[in-house]
Amino acid sequence: MVMQSTQKTVRGIPDVLTTLGEVLDPEIPVLDIVAMGIVTSVEVEPDATVVTIAPTYSGCPAMRMIENDIIEVLTRKGFPHPQVKISFARVWSTDDMTEEGRAKLRDYGIAPPAPRPGEPGDPADVNRTAACPYCGSSETMLKSFFGSTACKSLHYCNDCLQPFEAFKCI
Amino acid sequence: MTDLALTNFLIRTGDDCLIVGHRLSEWCGHAPILEEDVALANIALDCIGTANALYTRACDLGGGRRTPDELAFLRSVTEFRNALIVELPRGDFARTIVRQYLFAEYELLLFEALSSCPDPEVAGIAGRTINERKYHVRHCREWVARLGLGTEESRSRAQAAVDELWPYTAELFQKDKLLEELVASGVLPGLDGTSAEWTDVVSRSLSDASLVVPADVFQHVGGREGRHTEHLGHLLDEMQIVARSHPDGKW
Numbered sequence: 404m405v406m407q408s409t410q411k412t413v414r415g416i417p418d419v420l421t422t423l424g425e426v427l428d429p430e431i432p433v434l435d436i437v438a439m440g441i442v443t444s445v446e447v448e449p450d451a452t453v454v455t456i457a458p459t460y461s462g463c464p465a466m467r468m469i470e471n472d473i474i475e476v477l478t479r480k481g482f483p484h485p486q487v488k489i490s491f492a493r494v495w496s497t498d499d500m501t502e503e504g505r506a507k508l509r510d511y512g513i514a515p516p517a518p519r520p521g522e523p524g525d526p527a528d529v530n531r532t533a534a535c536p537y538c539g540s541s542e543t544m545l546k547s548f549f550g551s552t553a554c555k556s557l558h559y560c561n562d563c564l565q566p567f568e569a570f571k572c573i
Numbered sequence: 574m575t576d577l578a579l580t581n582f583l584i585r586t587g588d589d590c591l592i593v594g595h596r597l598s599e600w601c602g603h604a605p606i607l608e609e610d611v612a613l614a615n616i617a618l619d620c621i622g623t624a625n626a627l628y629t630r631a632c633d634l635g636g637g638r639r640t641p642d643e644l645a646f647l648r649s650v651t652e653f654r655n656a657l658i659v660e661l662p663r664g665d666f667a668r669t670i671v672r673q674y675l676f677a678e679y680e681l682l683l684f685e686a687l688s689s690c691p692d693p694e695v696a697g698i699a700g701r702t703i704n705e706r707k708y709h710v711r712h713c714r715e716w717v718a719r720l721g722l723g724t725e726e727s728r729s730r731a732q733a734a735v736d737e738l739w740p741y742t743a744e745l746f747q748k749d750k751l752l753e754e755l756v757a758s759g760v761l762p763g764l765d766g767t768s769a770e771w772t773d774v775v776s777r778s779l780s781d782a783s784l785v786v787p788a789d790v791f792q793h794v795g796g797r798e799g800r801h802t803e804h805l806g807h808l809l810d811e812m813q814i815v816a817r818s819h820p821d822g823k824w
Binding site for chain 1: 608611612614615616618619620621622623625626693694696697698700701702704705707708711712
């Protein structure tokens with residue numbers, strides 16, 4: 404993460420990051436964008452606050468809403484001229500999600516993403532097995548690589564007989 | 574004029590993604606089972622998202638004179654540069670799945686090549702796309718096997734799809750001045766091996782599914798020069814009607 408503060412201001416990067424912790428993924432409203440790991444850079448200048456975020460899935464419709472929410476919260480907290488840049492230059496991966504973020508997902512009923520396999524591994528392979536977020540069983544089966552949003556796959560728990568979703572490893 | 578060449582290449586690659594994404598979206602509400610409806614809509618979303626990312630970068634490199642929405646919704650048939658295979662009608666489920674499989678394997682190779690592009694945004698879009706396409710390839714390859722090894726009807730429909738689509742596959746690897754320019758200026762690595770690599774991978778999956786790869790057949794080209802089948806016009810009519818009926822509309 405690139406963090407630059409060109410000039411000492413009353414409020415610096417940690418304050419911006421704390422504030423960004425209030426911006427939640429609209430599709431998974433327990434996960435904030437810092438825990439998701441999509442904030443790749445914050446620049447604080449006397450007359451501008453620039454936040455760069457990396458897209459999760461290229462077609463994720465939540466990105467535009469997240470962008471608006473960042474501007475809204477930074478404006479409301481009085482940060483000068485908030486701007487959001489969306490950049491693919493740093494490729495986001497589910498490995499960027501924090502432990503705290505993973506725990507929140509699990510508590511919410513979504514299995515957290517499996518760690519990415521090393522090259523030339525295929526994320527689809529590690530995505531076949533996911534522990535049930537309800538009972539913890541690993542006796543689960545993949546129903547489909549594609550779920551209710553771009554980032555989730557469909558699974559079924561053979562122990563507690565509960566269908567559930569997993570955040571797809573990418 | 575490397576920027577211009579790269580811009581044009583991003584637009585035509587985006588055209589492939591947008592048009593195939595629109596074809597997939599036609600299944601929304603019509604797929605044979607619910608999970609498949611969800612899957613095809615998700616794959617469509619990924620493809621349209623990639624198109625948006627590529628168009629956005631192309632517009633930035635072009636100095637912001639055009640917007641991604643203008644590229645998608647305000648160009649006519651002859652201005653699109655997509656390969657013909659993506660504009661063909663969706664056909665039955667077998668045709669859609671076989672097309673998506675053949676196309677996703679091509680995209681995987683293309684975006685692997687683009688991931689070393691000196692433009693960091695383009696390299697990043699490619700890196701993002703590769704990971705998404707691995708799921709497309711896996712999903713479609715598994716369906717190709719199910720159809721090919723399933724019932725007599727599913728096998729014959731899958732074979733018919735292969736026979737109809739194969740004559741449109743060489744265009745994906747067709748060399749032209751644009752590609753030569755990008756390779757010469759180091760924006761793209763040489764793509765000489767990709768056609769053989771694709772044929773090898775795809776032939777193996779098809780034969781694993783007991784499907785026969787057609788031998789030397791006539792290959793249709795023209796999409797990269799804006800010469801399209803009659804099908805693209807009908808597709809654009811439907812895809813662009815809202816944007817064209819309400820110019821500059823916002824919602």
